[in-house]
Amino acid sequence: MDRHELDKYMIRFRAGDESAFEVIYNETQRGLFSFVLSICKNYHTAEDMLQNTYIKMRAGIAGYEPGSNALAWLFTIAKNLTLNELQKRKKEVYTDFDLGSLENEKKFEGEPVSSPLLDIIMDNLSPSEAQIVLLHLVSGYKHREIADMTKKPLGTVLWSYRNAVGKLKKIIEKEDAR
């Protein structure tokens, strides 16, 4: 579903059409979940953040401006909620998402992702790289869309993606060699 179509559903939902929410949810949950997961790297926290994002979105739907980028709006809500959560827990986490340097970002304490391939991504890629890889490979967004949603330059997104894929390939090769 492209952004214009999503916008139509947002407008419908804003007008009170509850069925539109289900469509919006189904269209965006993968992207949002991978997005928040890449920030907090903790399954349960990500789940909470996903839930809170939709709750906040529903509560604030009146403030949605028709014609604007609904995905970017949702991602901003998700990012702010997750960062606030990080703040609340007083964990030291870089929040410089646009300029990189996230290598040292720490994970939340608690249960990690606990899924072999997702763990490979979370353990070996920076949050920014993990975010782009998940949004692209898992959620199927195009690089240009990711750049739009995450407010990063396209070149940076592409660069990060290629870097990440390079890293993953090396890891896969190593695993295969074992």
Next chain:
Amino acid sequence: MNFGEFTKNLKSEFENRLPDVFERVKNSPTYPVAPQFQKENPKSVKSLRFVIAACAVVIFILAAMVPVILYSPKTTSPGLAFIELTVEALGDDGAAASASSDEKLMIGLVTAGGEIAAVHANEAGRILLSNENLVGLKVKTALGRIAALTRAMGYTGVGYTGAEKSAKALVVSVAGSDKKTALAVKADAEQGAAEYFFLNKVPAVVVTGDLDKEKLVERARQFDPNADITMSVAKLTEILRDNRAFLSSEVMLAYHDSDALHEMKELYRRKMFAVLATKTENFIDEVYHGDRDAAFARVIALLNEYYQKASAGNAYINGKNVKTDALKAGDIVDNIVGILNTVEGYQSAAEKEAFISFAVGFRECLRGITEDFSVKCIEGKRVIAAYGDVGFAFLEHLGNLVELTSFEDMMHYVESEFFEIVDTFDNSLFADAVAEKDKDAYLAGLEKVVTLNYIEVKKQAEISISSTITVIMEWDSLDDYYAWANAILSSAQN
């Protein structure tokens, strides 16, 4: 397991772990509160609605009276949109350069037509504007005038009464209740900012007032989690400035000459991309009658043909063989049209003409981009974006990970393929690395170039490192970068 299988398994693993919060969200007590309330207490809701409506009317009347009270002579003027244009001057330290209780140098009231209707200036602003009347001027012109005055006063005239701070940046913000007009004024202000940067070398920050304080806060929070909504715009921009933040297309932050230069190049590049997009549309419409897929297929076919020719050693630019001779970026940029002229698979003269026209747009676009090769700017973190495309093209080349699923992808493919040529032949230092498909050697080559640039620059002039070096790595901090650069310099000098 290859990467394809990894991706497939990852998708399935992700799907299995994807939480379903739909029901929980729907049943969340935070929503829908109002409908439930309405059902149980319809009378209360009605009376509540009445009270809200009455309050709204009162507020509306009061709000309408405010401009009447404040700007009574102007309210009779049709089209006054109450757009505020605020100008602040920031000093070296990011704090306001005008030491006044009122930090704003001036606040202008702008008409719906984009003209200054009234100006309120603080003491420093009045000194600056002593003989100037901005009323009636377009925003762009007014900003140009302000910048020229700032420059004429040696950048230091803005500070006063002992403060004597030099103004390193003008912060221009636009706010207003009429969003459409505010955006138009903002565009005008941005244009003015861009022009006066070039004309007067005064760095500038343009923010879009009412809609952007939030954005500034959000952005600043990325750098400083404690950034407070109650902070002044100056404080927020200070945080951003200290972090060398770049505020996307909505906000132009150009507080440093080199950064501003880069920013200008970005704008130029975007503009050129717009030209390219137009050319592309024409190409599709004129020759392929709007059939994007057909156009897409032809572009790929033509590119393939060119690459076959090039890899067979039969493509020349400026008399140099693109396979065996080292080419300069300029050779490529100036000869994109020439390259396309060497392609022989055009189906008709019209197709060739349209494709060449497309290439002209592309060449201009590429020129805007490749100038980044020599942009002597950018501190560590920023550079990754500048080199992102180039690096990407190289990695794409190595990994052969071309994705061509849409017209947009195709556009990007074209872009990166040309980058690849530029990149590959730009410097002989990379030739071996490229031939061996050795990324590490390639990066080492780039680093070598960086080092050479650095030494050369240091020899030529005592210019600050940050504004003169092109680097390729992402540094954790500027200090790390300086340490690295200094180490390289001392080892070279020894």
